[in-house]
Amino acid sequence: MNNAQIEIQLIAVIVAAACAIPGVFLVLRRMALLSDAISHAILLGIVLAFFVVQDLTSPFLIIAAAATGLLTVYLVEMLNRSKLVREDAAIGLVFPVLFSIGVILISRFAGDVHLDIDAVLLGELAFAPFSRFEIAGTDLGPRALWLMGGILIINLTLIIVFFKELKLVSFDPGLASALGVSPVAIHYLLMSQVSVTAVGAFDAVGSVLVVALMIAPPATAYLLTDSLPRMIVYSVLIGMAGALSGYWVAHSLDVSIAGCMAGMSGVLFAVAFALAPRRGLLAQALRRRRQKWEFAIAMLVIHLFTHEDLPEAESECRVDHLTEHLAWSESFARQVVERTVDSDSAVLEGPLLRLTDSGRAMAREAIVSWAPQG
Amino acid sequence: MNQTASDNALEVRDLTVAYHEKPVLWDIDLTVPKGILMAVVGPNGAGKTTLIKSVLGLLKPAAGQVSIFGRSYETSRPLVGYVPQRGSVDWDFPTCVLDVVLMGRYGSLGWIKRPGKADRDLAVQALGKVGMDKLASRQISQLSGGQQQRVFLARALVQQAELYFMDEPFQGVDAKTERAIIDILKELRSSGKTVLVVHHDLQTVPEYFDWVTLLNVRCIASGPVTDVFTEQNLRTAYGGRVAFKSQIAAGTEAEP
Numbered sequence: 001m002n003n004a005q006i007e008i009q010l011i012a013v014i015v016a017a018a019c020a021i022p023g024v025f026l027v028l029r030r031m032a033l034l035s036d037a038i039s040h041a042i043l044l045g046i047v048l049a050f051f052v053v054q055d056l057t058s059p060f061l062i063i064a065a066a067a068t069g070l071l072t073v074y075l076v077e078m079l080n081r082s083k084l085v086r087e088d089a090a091i092g093l094v095f096p097v098l099f100s101i102g103v104i105l106i107s108r109f110a111g112d113v114h115l116d117i118d119a120v121l122l123g124e125l126a127f128a129p130f131s132r133f134e135i136a137g138t139d140l141g142p143r144a145l146w147l148m149g150g151i152l153i154i155n156l157t158l159i160i161v162f163f164k165e166l167k168l169v170s171f172d173p174g175l176a177s178a179l180g181v182s183p184v185a186i187h188y189l190l191m192s193q194v195s196v197t198a199v200g201a202f203d204a205v206g207s208v209l210v211v212a213l214m215i216a217p218p219a220t221a222y223l224l225t226d227s228l229p230r231m232i233v234y235s236v237l238i239g240m241a242g243a244l245s246g247y248w249v250a251h252s253l254d255v256s257i258a259g260c261m262a263g264m265s266g267v268l269f270a271v272a273f274a275l276a277p278r279r280g281l282l283a284q285a286l287r288r289r290r291q292k293w294e295f296a297i298a299m300l301v302i303h304l305f306t307h308e309d310l311p312e313a314e315s316e317c318r319v320d321h322l323t324e325h326l327a328w329s330e331s332f333a334r335q336v337v338e339r340t341v342d343s344d345s346a347v348l349e350g351p352l353l354r355l356t357d358s359g360r361a362m363a364r365e366a367i368v369s370w371a372p373q374g
Numbered sequence: 375m376n377q378t379a380s381d382n383a384l385e386v387r388d389l390t391v392a393y394h395e396k397p398v399l400w401d402i403d404l405t406v407p408k409g410i411l412m413a414v415v416g417p418n419g420a421g422k423t424t425l426i427k428s429v430l431g432l433l434k435p436a437a438g439q440v441s442i443f444g445r446s447y448e449t450s451r452p453l454v455g456y457v458p459q460r461g462s463v464d465w466d467f468p469t470c471v472l473d474v475v476l477m478g479r480y481g482s483l484g485w486i487k488r489p490g491k492a493d494r495d496l497a498v499q500a501l502g503k504v505g506m507d508k509l510a511s512r513q514i515s516q517l518s519g520g521q522q523q524r525v526f527l528a529r530a531l532v533q534q535a536e537l538y539f540m541d542e543p544f545q546g547v548d549a550k551t552e553r554a555i556i557d558i559l560k561e562l563r564s565s566g567k568t569v570l571v572v573h574h575d576l577q578t579v580p581e582y583f584d585w586v587t588l589l590n591v592r593c594i595a596s597g598p599v600t601d602v603f604t605e606q607n608l609r610t611a612y613g614g615r616v617a618f619k620s621q622i623a624a625g626t627e628a629e630p
Binding site: 181 | 427430431432448451454456458462463464467468469470474477480481483485486487488489513515529
């Protein structure tokens, strides 16, 4: 690995981590689409600020872009509050307007500077090491590394300091405001974070892929854990893993690094979606299969329990009558009887099934546990 | 802020709340003395939840004044506990029972500070009261409706408030939980707290509560159950749909 490769991977990992942190709360608050809106709309801020300062590296660009991000959030909320437009439609209305103004301005006035639409949409991580951060002629490394490192530290600090408030507002905004924790203030804090992060990541990965880095790792982590702190840590690690693996896929195929990073984030999500321990598709299928048998055994045991010691027991508890009484297919009934006998809940006495003590206890418990409970 | 005002837990004067130009609450006057258990009843859309939300400052009223123990809500905030409707939060949120109960402590902790051992002890104790101490570390998505409501109640208990607002705590819970909740409400009352409960089941009003407010956009009547829970008032509050009310009202009137 040469120096540039190491620098690119470092930037990729830091961008991914910085994006994943606010992403967790976007996912939990069901605001994933707002990140899409913000990451596009900030283009207008960048373009306008560029016209004023004529310098693509000015910090003023970040401030202007973040302000446009907040403006987007505000406009979406205003439309939504009017009750004439729903939130998803409001998002779909606001950001294309701001984004398209940005695109028009670039194509009309900024044709000769390095601010083209491809770079805006997709970014180019491979060029990141060319833009250096220098103080008094000393090279301190790539500018993007410093910028995103700073944003990562800000995001981490804010999430640690306001963890309690972010959690409360995300879970129960009603209680939050009754307790004096303003959901609006926390919302705009989070949205500022998303805006600033999107601006910083914009250069490196472009406005479309920022969204992937913000949403895919938290969505993956959500499948893997039930604890919020763990979800944040997992999101960061998954984002980093996607970034590194994406880099090497891009390297070996000689294609866009940002594209592969986002692609690998998607692959990691797909893996978790299929294989996550409790929530994944496979775990669910296995659980359903197990429950199917458990349920069938319980049904049979309860059936026997209801009819035992009654005159009709002779016909109700006959193995060959189960197909008729419970409307089971013959092979299914045979398997259920086998499993029930295996579990020592009933014994076969000739053609009759008789409950054992443990079977009777199980029936009682099953009846109680399915009654409405507190 | 006169002397008489602070004898009451809650005083609402001329409260009007409107969504666009449509009034949801129309000039409500309401006085809640200290130490009572009050039901707020009324048909759907009567503004019961709106009343609570505007008292707590979650909605901005078009007009009117609210005072809690003789002061503004901002000043009295530490004295107020709130149990929102169970359905108003996302029960798939990645957190556990104890953590949700601890949220009740966030108000007295203030910004940034984390809950400590004392807060945790309080939370465990409150969970014990609602019979949920064994489920402290359970993921909240695995709770039944009744258990969710108990968690919310435990969370309100750790707020250690003087005046509680509960929005439909009996909504969709089993009989056992309903019993447990009403026991706790009565315990709160006997320790001098005031509880205001949005309630749906008219049948249980005389049994559970000592005061009642009948609401239907306007405040129809408010006072001790024995005085105001009458067929006449119910008819006014519920309009024509009172076919079954006469027996309820008759039931209360039979009492001394």
